[in-house]
Amino acid sequence: MTWVWTLQEGDCTGCGICADLCPHEAIHMPPEEAYPSGIVDLCTGCMICVKECPFDAITVWQRASGAETRVLAATAR
Ligand code: SF4
Numbered sequence: 001m002t003w004v005w006t007l008q009e010g011d012c013t014g015c016g017i018c019a020d021l022c023p024h025e026a027i028h029m030p031p032e033e034a035y036p037s038g039i040v041d042l043c044t045g046c047m048i049c050v051k052e053c054p055f056d057a058i059t060v061w062q063r064a065s066g067a068e069t070r071v072l073a074a075t076a077r
């Protein structure tokens, strides 16, 4: 299983709370940027960012390798 996070930019204020609280450094808040970014593969799915974001701007997803295989197969056709 792979965990990834995605951002709904229209809901994000760039407050940086998610970056401060992520225990695995999967989210960073570059000072010159409007939105957080990061290495989504470092996400462990702990859901802290989802629970603590005041604006519900982050979603964390779990992707099964089988599902990824099916997506790739569909794209290849
Ligand atoms: S905590 Fe929410 S609103 Fe704040 S930077 Fe993170 S995603 Fe954006």
Ligand code: SF4
Binding pocket: 005, 021, 022, 023, 024, 025, 026, 027, 042, 043, 044, 045, 046, 047, 048, 049, 050, 060
């Ligand atoms: S779910 Fe946890 S590990 Fe993943 S980005 Fe959010 S706080 Fe970081």
